[in-house]
Amino acid sequence: MKNCHSNPKNGYRIAPSPTGYVHLGTVATALVNSYLARQNGGRFYLRIEDTDSKRYVADAVAKMKDCFKYFGIEFAETYVQSERAEIYQKYAHDLVKQGKAYYCFCTEDDLSQMRATQVKNNEPTGYYGKYAKCRHLSAEEVQQRIQAGQPYVIRANFGYQDWGERIVFNDAGRGEIALLPQVNDPIILKANGLPPYNFAHVIDDTLMGTALVIRGEEWLISTAEHIQLCDLLGFPRLNYLHMPTINIEDNGKKRKLSKRKDPQALVMNLVDAGYPREAIFEYLLTIYNSDFELWRTANPSAPLTDFEFKISKIGTNNPLFDLPKFNDIAKNVWARYDHATVVKMFNAWDWQKLPNITPTIKNRLEAMLGVERGGERPRKDLIKLEDIPDLYSYMWDEIVVDGQDFDRNLLSAYAEIYDANDDKDTWWQKIKNMAPDKPTLRALTGQVRLAVTGKTNTPDLWAICRILGNDVVKARLTRW
Ligand code: GLU
Secondary structure: OOOOOOOOOOEEEEOOOOOOOOEHHHHHHHHHHHHHHHHOOOEEEEEEOOOOHHHOOOOHHHHHHHHHHHOOOOOOEEEEHHHHHHHHHHHHHHHHHOOOEEEEOOOHHHHHHHHHHHHHOOOOOOOOHHHOHHHHOOHHHHHHHHHOOOOOEEEEOHHHOOOOOOEEEEEOOOEEEEEOOOOOOOEEEOOOOOOOHHHHHHHHHHHOOEOOEEEEHHHOOOHHHHHHHHHHHOOOOOOEEEEOOOEEEEOOEEEEOOOOOOHHHEHHHHHHOOOOHHHHHHHHHHHHOOOHHHHHHHOOOOOHHHOOOOHHHOOOOOOEOOHHHHHHHHHHHHHHOOHHHHHHHHHHOOHHHOOOOOHHHHHHHHHHOOOOOOOOOOOOOOOOHHHHHHHOHHHOOOOOOOOOOOOHHHHHHHHHHOOOOOOHHHHHHHHHHHOOOHHHHHHHHHHHHHHHHOOOOOOOHHHHHHHHHHHHHHHHHOOO
16 A cells, blocks of 8 residues: 655646546646645645546556647656545545544435435435435444445545534635535445545645645536545645536537547547647647746747746636647647658657548648748747648649639749749749749749649648759649
């Protein structure tokens, strides 16, 4: 059994449940925690909350770890709750000994009958007051039932104490919050010997020395219960920060970003689409820190780790996932990279899934990724690698060109003199020599561009033609 008593209270953590793939909100929480750990000289650790076996997804832990690794999120420690059952059991049984918790043998049937009675009497449903039947079982009866092999859970005895009207705490992001106390006696140890989230959270964050529990705002209301459990256990209360959930606008209505409906909710979908991970970080910082954009504008090429994250700038409004904004950030992020970096990222990405990709096409694309890169005003066209077949369609052999309006004589005359070895000035001079005036010049370059690329607007035409080479360019200029 791992002893955590010695942990100083300087921990920051994420505590995902392995119920599927990693949610964008989890990466946001990880990002905030890693900033705070770095800024405060704290530890950053991972706790896998796998005590809910019903929701368990087989390869989720491995997938999660791969994802964190991909994002360069590193943990000083990793804990797995299912390996810590004995710790929770010890605390639960200690509470029983002190009369602060008790065995409950109520079956599903008992509980649904209880609820039916409560509903009929117009009373709040739950395990409280006179309905908390097992609260008053004698020690002998408990012994007998256990010996007879009756399954049981352990419930916290909240009726043991007067909690006052409100449980008040200071949320690091929201300020003072007053919540109604939990009046039900919650389960702290399930029949399978594992705790639900409420109990495991309080014990783990105490033993692991969490300085600030940063979690989604969906936990805000249950914080009363968590504080009550802390008090029951005689632990000092924990500090909390509840992060606003990322929303999305769906038919004019705001709702939570959903794993099932919104591909962008699962962060690996964004990675698979070929967004740079830095764009994901930047976007999350933009929505979770109101001064990040100003900082980025003032420090366009500074590493993200230079940014000072302030809790006070998180805000309490639900940020909206705004795709155009995210895409814009991605464009700026790509534009900051040099050619070698982009090629490396392209190779690390699953480029094999691009249609009809041959070694020749791949080489062309790698060269294309360097066109108009660097310099004062780098080209900002790339959003995600998945868009490459649309963006740079002309790097493939089969391109669609509508040749109706072409001046075929002019294009074949140009094909005669085109040479991919020409430097840019020579290339430009040759074009100019063929066009006596500005309108003709514009028409000629427009025709060449369209014939070679199928597009009216492209990056540097000279560079594109050089990548394609003499044979391809000439064939495209004279295909009629
Ligand atoms: N396992 C909880 C979740 O995935 C974690 C909440 C927390 O961070 O304490 O929502």
